[in-house]
Amino acid sequence: MTVFSGNIKKMSVDVNDDNVAQYQLNVGDNVLNMNDVIGKHISINYQATINCVHCGRKTKKSFNQGYCYPCLTKLAQCDTCIIKPEKCHYDQGTCREPAWGEKNCLQSHFVYLSNTGNAKVGITRFVTDGVSSRWIDQGASQAIPILRVQNRLMSGLVETALKSQIADKTNWRKMLQGDAEPIDLIALKNTLLETAAPELTELQNQFGIQALAEVESEIINIGYPVDTYPTKIKSINLDKELGFEGKLQGIKGQYLLLDNDRVINVRKYSGYHLDIQIN
Incomplete structure (x- = not known):
């Protein structure tokens, strides 16, 4: 049995030589190779603590997949134009963070x-x-x-x-x-x-x-490491369930696919403090 504890971020991704997706999950200071967890029993418990993925501030609610409200309203990467780039307003001189915009948007x-x-x-x-x-x-x-x-x-x-x-x-x-x-x-x-x-x-x-x-x-x-796909999808909501366990049957997108047709969108819970146990 291996236990990891800490705030998570969305899984980092890559592909191997066969163009099959490779996943890593940051849990606090630890990095889990999630492809190696497929076929194993996994238990995840939410510790009712969320920290902003940008500033680390403790927040009761996560906005825009991991940000606190002050960061949501101040960061260029949380502005409406990130979702709707056709509304970019850098040329109007109203970009929230011009240096960030130059590095990320003017490319x-x-x-x-x-x-x-x-x-x-x-x-x-x-x-x-x-x-x-x-x-x-x-x-x-x-x-x-x-x-x-x-x-x-x-x-x-x-x-x-x-x-x-x-x-x-x-x-x-x-x-x-x-x-x-x-x-x-x-x-x-x-x-x-x-x-x-x-x-x-x-x-x-x-x-x-x-x-x-x-x-x-x-x-x-692109291929994905999936042993079995769900037949009737049941989405896991950590804010309501606080935890879940089961056999990890695959990963696709940012979703973990478990037995009994349950799935969870890892990206949605960026900044959440989780205890993860793997058997």
Whole structure:
């Protein structure tokens, strides 16, 4: 039996040589390789303590997946434009943290298509060695970058132009039901770019020809360490249950999949102080 105790953050992700997602969970000062826990019995208990993932302040309620209320209202990374990048207001001189915005928002981004049980469009800052951590966080089984844009504002404007034709949200329940049926994302890309050509040309006329550029890429396939998928999903709420236990049957997205069809979104409980026991 091994016991870990401390505040958690969302699982960090990577892929191995076979493009299978690899997960690590930070628990206080410890790092758990969660792929090694699959097939084992896990017990998690919430100690009714939450600390802000940014400033460490104790808070009764977590906002925006791990922040205290003061940080929610002050940090640029918690501003509305992070969720809706087309509302970026840096050029208006009203960015909450201009230095943070310059480092994170005034950099090139990718617009992508992915398959999370259904086709969706999204944006990501990094595509490292061909794979974005965002794709893994969303449980995408396939993904492809389609456009590279000059900054976060542009990524939001392009996404807005495309999402009239395609979803920009993940249906997490469908994503957890099993392996998604393959989608020809290259054909979908060509269709979307052709249909949205007038809007994209208008953006180039407004912001410059180099504001966006098409990316040539093959479809990237991503696997997940899942022995058994749930048949009827039952979501665990730590604020109500305070704890749970069971056999870990897999991990997909930021979800732990347990026996008896129970699942928990680890990212939702960033900043929570947990006791984790593994047998």
